[in-house]
Amino acid sequence: MHQKTIKKETSFEGVGLHTGKNCKVTLRPANIDTGIIFFRTDRGNMIKLSPFAVVDTSFATTIGYNGTRVKTVEHLMSVLSAFEIDNLFIDVEGPEIPALDGSATEISKIVLQAGISIQSAPKKVIEIIQPISFEEGKTKITGIPFNGRKFSQTIEFKNHFLGKQQISIELSADSFMQDIAPARTFGFLKDVEMLRQHGLGRGGSLDNAVIISDDGIVNPSGTRFPDEFVRHKALDCIGDMYLCGFQILGHIISERSGHTANVKFLKKLLGSRDCFRAYSLSSETASPQYIAPNFLEQQVN
Numbered sequence: 001m002h003q004k005t006i007k008k009e010t011s012f013e014g015v016g017l018h019t020g021k022n023c024k025v026t027l028r029p030a031n032i033d034t035g036i037i038f039f040r041t042d043r044g045n046m047i048k049l050s051p052f053a054v055v056d057t058s059f060a061t062t063i064g065y066n067g068t069r070v071k072t073v074e075h076l077m078s079v080l081s082a083f084e085i086d087n088l089f090i091d092v093e094g095p096e097i098p099a100l101d102g103s104a105t106e107i108s109k110i111v112l113q114a115g116i117s118i119q120s121a122p123k124k125v126i127e128i129i130q131p132i133s134f135e136e137g138k139t140k141i142t143g144i145p146f147n148g149r150k151f152s153q154t155i156e157f158k159n160h161f162l163g164k165q166q167i168s169i170e171l172s173a174d175s176f177m178q179d180i181a182p183a184r185t186f187g188f189l190k191d192v193e194m195l196r197q198h199g200l201g202r203g204g205s206l207d208n209a210v211i212i213s214d215d216g217i218v219n220p221s222g223t224r225f226p227d228e229f230v231r232h233k234a235l236d237c238i239g240d241m242y243l244c245g246f247q248i249l250g251h252i253i254s255e256r257s258g259h260t261a262n263v264k265f266l267k268k269l270l271g272s273r274d275c276f277r278a279y280s281l282s283s284e285t286a287s288p289q290y291i292a293p294n295f296l297e298q299q300v301n
């Protein structure tokens with residue numbers, strides 16, 4: 001198993017879901033051991049990906065450093081996790097990653113069109129070796145050992161068009177493209193006004209979100225899956241877990257989670273050294289090469 005980047009530079013642009021601003025993203029190949037680095041090109045500032053770079057988790061995952069922010073990184077991160085991209089420069093012109101159609105399908109196609117390049121260095125991973133849980137109110141996220149990458153998600157809403165939905169997926173590029181990537185962002189009609197008052201959801205429309213009212217799905221085209229909502233929650237969770245920049249080998253079981261709980265769980269996992277080990281997946285050596293993940297030494301903003 002080797003590290004990966006993309007073969008050639010590629011770009012996409014569109015409106016940000018929350019800021020409503022037009023933003024352009026350029027993905028550029030990066031050398032081995034670079035990790036994932038965001039540049040706000042309109043500000044001249046860099047944000048190195050890490051769970052400690054997360055500065056806001058209300059309705060989207062926002063990373064930042066020294067006052068410069070990039071909002072709504074989770075769908076792009078989900079795609080990078082599914083395709084196991086380890087090294088990448090992400091230039092962002094504007095405050096937010098474009099929403100496109102509210103799912104991860106378009107970003108996936110853009111990355112696949114750029115091509116995935118296998119690099120000469122072994123991939124670094126985090127393996128969960130002891131069960132670990134984060135619990136807050138009705139939210140619970142548990143990580144348990146598993147030989148692969150597995151995500152289970154449960155949502156439970158009072159709205160009877162959503163109700164209780166569950167999904168379990170072993171993550172691969174194929175399973176992601178088929179079962180997770182097409183699932184769109186969703187929200188409740190009754191929350192739209194509240195979001196706008198908080199300066200959020202300004203770019204939201206029926207073209208990039210599924211809107212649910214008490215009477216049903218507002219979008220004339222309906223849903224892409226009957227359980228599109230839990231699939232999108234899994235998409236978000238996959239993206240948030242990749243904020244550490246390492247693939248996590250294990251089974252992540254999330255109940256009623258959101259970005260805030262995802263990031264808290266991830267930080268708890270990384271702070272629990274007896275629950276995981278980090279190593280290089282070198283096929284040339286019989287035993288794993290253990291490493292000290294550098295994000296543990298990174299400063300909290």
Ligand SMILES: [Zn+2]
Pocket residue numbers: 074075185232235236
């Ligand atoms: Zn999302």
